Amino acid sequence: MQVLDKEFELYITHEEILNKVKALAEELNKDYNGKCPIMVCILNGAFIFAADLVREVNFPVEIGFMKYSSYVGLDTVGTVDKVADLAQDVKGRDIIVVEDIIDTGYTMERILCDFKEKGAASVKVACLLQKPKKLITNIKVDYCALDIKNEFIVGYGLDYNGHGRNLKDIYILSPDDND
Numbered sequence: 001m002q003v004l005d006k007e008f009e010l011y012i013t014h015e016e017i018l019n020k021v022k023a024l025a026e027e028l029n030k031d032y033n034g035k036c037p038i039m040v041c042i043l044n045g046a047f048i049f050a051a052d053l054v055r056e057v058n059f060p061v062e063i064g065f066m067k068y069s070s071y072v073g074l075d076t077v078g079t080v081d082k083v084a085d086l087a088q089d090v091k092g093r094d095i096i097v098v099e100d101i102i103d104t105g106y107t108m109e110r111i112l113c114d115f116k117e118k119g120a121a122s123v124k125v126a127c128l129l130q131k132p133k134k135l136i137t138n139i140k141v142d143y144c145a146l147d148i149k150n151e152f153i154v155g156y157g158l159d160y161n162g163h164g165r166n167l168k169d170i171y172i173l174s175p176d177d178n179d
């Protein structure tokens with residue numbers, strides 16, 4: 001699969017992703033029974049994951065959106081910018097941060113820090129993917145659908161320079177293109 005100048009290989013099928021998303025939703029259904037959290041989708045990458053996840057939970061829920069940016073091309077640039085803030089007041093609310101992928105953890109560390117200042121009652125992290133070997137921050141990932149290798153991936157919302165988000169499956173950078 002060609003995305004811009006790079007070659008990618010099929011890594012996780014859409015069917016497998018949906019099964020893992022359902023399993024994650026089951027965990028949330030147990031933990032949020034009787035509650036009404038705000039599920040905060042971190043744009044852009046988490047929009048497809050969030051859309052599938054919110055339709056699998058069976059508790060009342062509000063949806064919110066925030067936008068952070070840190071990646072250019074294949075690498076995180078280290079600095080994390082908040083590009084758009086949440087519209088809802090989170091004071092006293094239970095928050096589930098819905099993120100596509102945790103790599104170094106810098107983005108999530110910044111997001112959690114922002115929520116601390118806003119006075120939320122609780123803040124939990126639900127991510128689709130995690131690259132556990134690359135985590136260099138001290139953040140707690142409460143729910144994670146899948147652990148993956150330390151390679152660059154695209155599809156199911158995740159992009160390579162703005163492209164590939166609409167792919168149904170998840171693709172991994174071909175070894176030949178990994179330079």
Ligand code: 5GP
Pocket residue numbers: 045070071076099100101102103104105106107108151152153154158159160
């Ligand atoms: P971190 O701040 O944890 O290093 O990086 C998190 C952000 O970088 C994620 O929200 C995601 O947008 C982006 N990211 C990390 N790894 C990948 C990857 O393999 N592929 C893509 N497309 N984005 C990634």
Ligand code: MG
Pocket residue numbers: 042043044045046099100101
């Ligand atoms: Mg992201």
